[in-house]
Amino acid sequence: MLEEISSSHPLVHRYFSDLQGGEEYLQRIVGLDRYWEQIHQVPADDSILPGSALPEGAAVGGDCDIFYAGGTLGLLHAAVMAERYGYRVLLIDRHVSGKSTRDWNISRQELEKLEETGIFTAEEIDDVIVRRYRTGWVEFFVENSNRKRLYIDNVLDCAVDADRLLGIAKRKILSEKESVILDRTTFRRCYKFQDHVVVEVENHEGKTLFFKTRVLVDVMGILSPIAMQLNKGRPQTHVCPTVGTIASGFTDVDYETGEILASTEAADTSAGSGRQLIWEGFPAEGDDYITYLFFYDALDSDNDKTLLGLFETYFRKLPAYKKPGKHFRIHRPVFGIIPAYSHSGFTRTREIADDNILLFGDAASLGSPLTFCGFGSMVRNLPRLTSGLDSALGAGCLSRTDLEKISAFEPNVASMANLMKYMCFDARTDSPGFVNELMNEVMIVLDGLPGRYRETMFRDEMRLDDFVAVLLKVAWRYPRVLKATYDKLGIGGSLSFIRNLAGWALSSTK
Numbered sequence: 001m002l003e004e005i006s007s008s009h010p011l012v013h014r015y016f017s018d019l020q021g022g023e024e025y026l027q028r029i030v031g032l033d034r035y036w037e038q039i040h041q042v043p044a045d046d047s048i049l050p051g052s053a054l055p056e057g058a059a060v061g062g063d064c065d066i067f068y069a070g071g072t073l074g075l076l077h078a079a080v081m082a083e084r085y086g087y088r089v090l091l092i093d094r095h096v097s098g099k100s101t102r103d104w105n106i107s108r109q110e111l112e113k114l115e116e117t118g119i120f121t122a123e124e125i126d127d128v129i130v131r132r133y134r135t136g137w138v139e140f141f142v143e144n145s146n147r148k149r150l151y152i153d154n155v156l157d158c159a160v161d162a163d164r165l166l167g168i169a170k171r172k173i174l175s176e177k178e179s180v181i182l183d184r185t186t187f188r189r190c191y192k193f194q195d196h197v198v199v200e201v202e203n204h205e206g207k208t209l210f211f212k213t214r215v216l217v218d219v220m221g222i223l224s225p226i227a228m229q230l231n232k233g234r235p236q237t238h239v240c241p242t243v244g245t246i247a248s249g250f251t252d253v254d255y256e257t258g259e260i261l262a263s264t265e266a267a268d269t270s271a272g273s274g275r276q277l278i279w280e281g282f283p284a285e286g287d288d289y290i291t292y293l294f295f296y297d298a299l300d301s302d303n304d305k306t307l308l309g310l311f312e313t314y315f316r317k318l319p320a321y322k323k324p325g326k327h328f329r330i331h332r333p334v335f336g337i338i339p340a341y342s343h344s345g346f347t348r349t350r351e352i353a354d355d356n357i358l359l360f361g362d363a364a365s366l367g368s369p370l371t372f373c374g375f376g377s378m379v380r381n382l383p384r385l386t387s388g389l390d391s392a393l394g395a396g397c398l399s400r401t402d403l404e405k406i407s408a409f410e411p412n413v414a415s416m417a418n419l420m421k422y423m424c425f426d427a428r429t430d431s432p433g434f435v436n437e438l439m440n441e442v443m444i445v446l447d448g449l450p451g452r453y454r455e456t457m458f459r460d461e462m463r464l465d466d467f468v469a470v471l472l473k474v475a476w477r478y479p480r481v482l483k484a485t486y487d488k489l490g491i492g493g494s495l496s497f498i499r500n501l502a503g504w505a506l507s508s509t510k
């Protein structure tokens with residue numbers, strides 16, 4: 001596959017050819033890019049089938065309480081259900097569970113929620129933190145003297161070794177006698193019966209196996225065929241394609257500081273009508289440094305959103321963000337399509353459950369579309385998501401309406417989706433510098449407010465009155481945002497924004 005892209009994506013070809021496992025990474029990237037074809041097809045609707053469709057003579061084995069399809073965030077949930085609550089869990093992954101294509105940043109305070117589950121110790125958590133920063137900052141490119149670098153403490157300031165954390169969870173699952181993990185095993189479909197589900201999978205030898213379970217937890221990420229079917233082929237409204245590397249040998253990085261958001265130019269029009277590219281830079285273990293390039297976009301825009309295309313742009317533009325020195329070396333690529341969903345209502349409007357089936361993580365797409373912290377969202381909600389499923393199993397309440405109550409939906413996070421829409425550059429309504437100018441004004445406003453405003457905004461914990469105060473102050477400083485709201489969100493989008501805020505005001509988390 002690497003040879004095939006040598007002329008279409010010469011920089012990806014060059015850097016990946018030098019990388020151990022470069023071919024396999026490329027295959028994972030191309031696999032994720034299939035998402036773009038899927039969302040333009042009529043959904044096949046063959047992931048959830050009635051029990052009557054179960055093939056005659058199917059040998060149903062491996063009875064379990066909870067079946068997890070997906071071994072990234074699924075491992076964290078499964079570990080709690082197996083170790084703390086004593087359920088028999090079976091977890092599959094089409095690749096190798098616990099081997100993520102990303103690393104995570106989070107604050108230490110948020111990680112305390114893992115301890116709250118009762119199965120992770122403080123020592124285990126400290127051990128997966130490979131670096132802590134003194135501070136972090138956000139800065140958007142504007143060509144005037146008003147450019148504001150906003151410093152933020154206690155936000156994304158711990159670099160977590162994702163595989164090390166997931167490895168701990170995996171060991172906890174495997175130490176429970178009746179729990180099983182099957183790698184290189186792919187979910188194909190499931191069959192619904194009155195009080196259980198039969199899951200059909202294909203193992204690494206191409207053999208079809210059937211398992212009976214009380215609950216199927218779908219944690220298959222953005223490619224989840226279940227989310228696709230339940231949401232009628234539109235499981236996301238927006239996306240944030242993200243690529244980057246863990247590398248060493250830059251000449252100009254500060255290992256004490258996280259660069260939470262940084263733009264270095266106006267909207268880029270080289271791959272469609274326009275996208276506002278944004279960088280992130282996070283020090284990791286030793287002299288490793290993680291750089292990400294991403295952009296927020298509406299699902300239907302005409303921009304090239306492929307990860308492969310974005311990687312080419314990443315390698316082309318990287319030296320303008322961080323200077324690779326003589327000893328520059330890439331250790332591994334990091335990438336993914338971060339899902340975003342804009343709920344057009346007072347509360348959650350996306351489907352996240354069916355009878356005996358429940359979606360978590362990116363499959364549920366309830367993480368913040370602004371900060372894109374899906375790991376943070378799972379960690380924050382893990383005690384609730386595990387005790388909720390335990391109660392439902394205990395009471396035998398496993399219908400769609402019962403299960404959808406166990407969700408990571410947070411009204412404050414849903415409202416943030418509206419801010420994400422301002423970050424999606426739209427050539428029809430925006431000047432090339434619009435996103436940067438607006439965000440620079442937001443940074444100026446936040447700079448004038450107590451630290452809690454910026455910290456809670458970037459940790460997805462903002463209060464409604466603080467959020468409204470920021471909105472009003474930005475509108476006062478930068479009245480163009482009012483016309484931009486009409487232009488970018490339209491009447492429907494503006495009403496949806498108001499409904500989200502009303503839902504937040506009516507919720508217990510305001």
Ligand SMILES: Cc1cc2nc3c(=O)[nH]c(=O)nc-3n(C[C@H](O)[C@H](O)[C@H](O)COP(=O)(O)OP(=O)(O)OC[C@H]3O[C@@H](n4cnc5c(N)ncnc54)[C@H](O)[C@@H]3O)c2cc1C
Nearest residue numbers: 070072073094104105187220221336361362373374375376
């Ligand atoms: C580059 C990048 C950096 C990020 N950084 C942060 C961060 O700093 N902080 C933060 O909070 N969040 C971060 N996120 C978001 C976070 O990584 C995701 O929200 C999180 O990984 C979602 O986990 P998941 O298990 O739901 O889905 P995924 O991570 O997509 O995992 C899905 C799993 O399911 C498996 N799978 C898929 N289909 C099948 C199938 N048919 N059968 C069996 N298995 C299947 C896959 O192999 C995979 O292991 C980042 C995301 C990206 C892309």
